[in-house]
Amino acid sequence: MDNRHVAWSGKCVAFSLESRDQLGLSNNAVFHADQKKTGGLVIWNHESSMSVYRGASYELPSEQAQGELVQIFNADHDVVATDENNNDPLESLSAERLTLVNANEAEEPESLPDIDYEHEVDQLLNGLGPRYTYWPGGDPLPVDADLLRGSVSGYKPPFRLLPYTVRSTLGIKEATALRRLAKILPPHFAIGRSRRYEGLAMAMAKLWERSSIAKIALKRGVQLTAIDRMAEDIKNITGGTILSINKDYMVFFRGKDFLPEEVAEALLEREMLSMALHDEEEQARVRASSLVMPIAEINEEVGETGTLGETQEADARWGKRMDDNHRCKVLRAGEIVKHTGFVRKLEQKLAISEHKLMRAERSLAKVEAFLKPTERPRNSESITDEERFLFRKIGLRMKAFMLIGRRGVFDGTVESMHMHWKYRELVKIVVKAETLNQVRNIAVSLEAESGGILVSVDKISEGFAMIIYRGKEYKQPSVMRPNNLLSKRKALARSLEVQRREALYKHVSDLERTVDSLRSELVWPLPINA
Structure with a gap:
C-alpha cells in the first residue's frame, strides 16, 4: 500500500491520493482530515491530487517529537512505507508534523474557534x-x-x-x-x-x-x-x-x-378563529332583531333607507332646485372666495417683504456709517486735449491693469493705484458693470480719493476701462490707504447688503403690481338672495 508523499520543503506540500480507496476514505474525508490535522490550508483539491499551504507561523518540530510523530501517525492510519530503507528527511518530517498537530488538537480543544458554530x-x-x-x-x-x-x-x-x-x-x-x-x-x-x-x-x-x-x-x-x-x-x-x-x-x-412557519400558522389560525367568532356574533344579532319586528318590515326598511331613491324624494320635498341662475351665483361666489384668499396671501407676502426691506436698509446704513467719501476738489489740475488723447491711447494699450469687482471702491483700491503710479504715470482700471452711469460714479470716486486726473472711460470687450493720470506734481502720500473708506471685509458686507436691498426692491415692486391688478379684477358679489 502506497503512502502519501509529503514534502514540506517549500511553503506548500502536495499529496498523492492514490491510496484513499485502500484507506477507506472518500475525497471529501481526505480533504477535511488533511486540513484539520496538518494545521495548513487546502488551496487545491482534485480527484488525484491535493495541495496544502503550511502557513506563515509554521515551526520545525524537535527530533524527539519527530520520532513520536512517526509512531502515532503510522498507528492511527495503519500506513506501512513501501521502502523501509528510505530515510528521506522531508517525508518523515511531514508525517511527524501531521501527527504533532493532531496530538496538540487533542490536548487543547479550546484552541479551535467556532467549532460549536x-x-x-x-x-x-x-x-x-x-x-x-x-x-x-x-x-x-x-x-x-x-x-x-x-x-x-x-x-x-x-x-x-x-x-x-x-x-x-x-x-x-x-x-x-x-x-x-x-x-x-x-x-x-x-x-x-x-x-x-x-x-x-x-x-x-x-x-x-x-x-x-x-x-x-x-x-x-x-x-x-x-x-x-x-x-x-x-x-x-x-x-x-x-x-x-x-x-x-x-x-x-x-x-x-x-x-417562521409555526408562527405564521398560529397567526392564520387565530385570524380564522376571529372571523368565525365575528360570523357567530352577526348571526346572533340577526336572530335577536328578528324577534323584535317581522323580517318583511326589516327588509323593506333596510331596502329604502340610505338609497338613491330616498335621497331624491327628500330633495323633491324639502330641497332647493338648482336652476341655472342659482348655479352661476354659487360658482361666482366660489371663484370670488378663492380669488380673495389668493389676494390675502399675496398681501401677507408683501408685508413680510417690506419688513425684510426695512431690515436690509438698516443693515446697509450700519455698514455705510464708516464710509466718508472725499469731495472732488474744485481747483484741480487739468490736461490739454492733446495730452488726453495721448494718455488715452497709451492707457488702452497697457497690459497691466486693475480689476474692480463687487466690492467697488475701498481703501485697498486706492492703495493699488498709488503702487501703480510708483512705476508709471497712468493706471488702467477695468470695471465689469451693467450701465455706463455706474462706471462714471466709480470713476469720479476714484479721482476724488486718489487725487488723480480722469482721462477717459471706454467700452472694451472685458467691460469698461478707465484711464487715470497721476498728475504732473504727484507725490506719493505717507499713508496710501485712506481712513475715510471701507476696509475689504466691510466693502464685501456692503456689497451683499446692496444686492439684498435691490432684490427686495424688485420683489416688493412685483408683488405690489400683482396685488393691484388682482384687486382691480376683484368684484365683490351681491347677496345671493337679492
Missing part, C-alpha cells in the same frame, strides 16, 4: 439538501442548490407580517452590521443555474427560521450566469432583501416582517 450550521444544512462536495473552501460545505427541485407545485412565498411601530426598511448602521457579519460567514448555498429557484426558496425560508442571513456562493466556471438577474429573481420569489452582491457571493436578509 460550525457543528450547528453543519447540522442545520444537513436538513436543507445535498452538499456541494467540490467546494474549495472549508467546513461546513454549502448546500448544492442545483440539486434542489426547480419547481414546487403549490409553492407560496413565506407569510410576512410587520410588527407594530417597526420600520420595514433597514437602516444604514443595521445594513452595515449585517454585511460585516456575512463577510466572515461561510456560504450556506452554492448555485450555478440561472432559473427555477422554488426549491432554493423553500430551503432559504427554512434557514431563515434559525439565521437572519442567507449567503449564496456562485459556482466557478459556470457559463452564461448573470448574478444581478439571479439575485433579483431570488428576491422576488422569496420576498427577502438583497444586502450585497459581488462576482462570488449573494447575501440576502430575511426581512423584519419574516415569520
Whole structure:
C-alpha cells in the first residue's frame, strides 16, 4: 500500500491520493482530515491530487517529537512505507508534523474557534439538501442548490407580517452590521443555474427560521450566469432583501416582517378563529332583531333607507332646485372666495417683504456709517486735449491693469493705484458693470480719493476701462490707504447688503403690481338672495 508523499520543503506540500480507496476514505474525508490535522490550508483539491499551504507561523518540530510523530501517525492510519530503507528527511518530517498537530488538537480543544458554530450550521444544512462536495473552501460545505427541485407545485412565498411601530426598511448602521457579519460567514448555498429557484426558496425560508442571513456562493466556471438577474429573481420569489452582491457571493436578509412557519400558522389560525367568532356574533344579532319586528318590515326598511331613491324624494320635498341662475351665483361666489384668499396671501407676502426691506436698509446704513467719501476738489489740475488723447491711447494699450469687482471702491483700491503710479504715470482700471452711469460714479470716486486726473472711460470687450493720470506734481502720500473708506471685509458686507436691498426692491415692486391688478379684477358679489 502506497503512502502519501509529503514534502514540506517549500511553503506548500502536495499529496498523492492514490491510496484513499485502500484507506477507506472518500475525497471529501481526505480533504477535511488533511486540513484539520496538518494545521495548513487546502488551496487545491482534485480527484488525484491535493495541495496544502503550511502557513506563515509554521515551526520545525524537535527530533524527539519527530520520532513520536512517526509512531502515532503510522498507528492511527495503519500506513506501512513501501521502502523501509528510505530515510528521506522531508517525508518523515511531514508525517511527524501531521501527527504533532493532531496530538496538540487533542490536548487543547479550546484552541479551535467556532467549532460549536460550525457543528450547528453543519447540522442545520444537513436538513436543507445535498452538499456541494467540490467546494474549495472549508467546513461546513454549502448546500448544492442545483440539486434542489426547480419547481414546487403549490409553492407560496413565506407569510410576512410587520410588527407594530417597526420600520420595514433597514437602516444604514443595521445594513452595515449585517454585511460585516456575512463577510466572515461561510456560504450556506452554492448555485450555478440561472432559473427555477422554488426549491432554493423553500430551503432559504427554512434557514431563515434559525439565521437572519442567507449567503449564496456562485459556482466557478459556470457559463452564461448573470448574478444581478439571479439575485433579483431570488428576491422576488422569496420576498427577502438583497444586502450585497459581488462576482462570488449573494447575501440576502430575511426581512423584519419574516415569520417562521409555526408562527405564521398560529397567526392564520387565530385570524380564522376571529372571523368565525365575528360570523357567530352577526348571526346572533340577526336572530335577536328578528324577534323584535317581522323580517318583511326589516327588509323593506333596510331596502329604502340610505338609497338613491330616498335621497331624491327628500330633495323633491324639502330641497332647493338648482336652476341655472342659482348655479352661476354659487360658482361666482366660489371663484370670488378663492380669488380673495389668493389676494390675502399675496398681501401677507408683501408685508413680510417690506419688513425684510426695512431690515436690509438698516443693515446697509450700519455698514455705510464708516464710509466718508472725499469731495472732488474744485481747483484741480487739468490736461490739454492733446495730452488726453495721448494718455488715452497709451492707457488702452497697457497690459497691466486693475480689476474692480463687487466690492467697488475701498481703501485697498486706492492703495493699488498709488503702487501703480510708483512705476508709471497712468493706471488702467477695468470695471465689469451693467450701465455706463455706474462706471462714471466709480470713476469720479476714484479721482476724488486718489487725487488723480480722469482721462477717459471706454467700452472694451472685458467691460469698461478707465484711464487715470497721476498728475504732473504727484507725490506719493505717507499713508496710501485712506481712513475715510471701507476696509475689504466691510466693502464685501456692503456689497451683499446692496444686492439684498435691490432684490427686495424688485420683489416688493412685483408683488405690489400683482396685488393691484388682482384687486382691480376683484368684484365683490351681491347677496345671493337679492
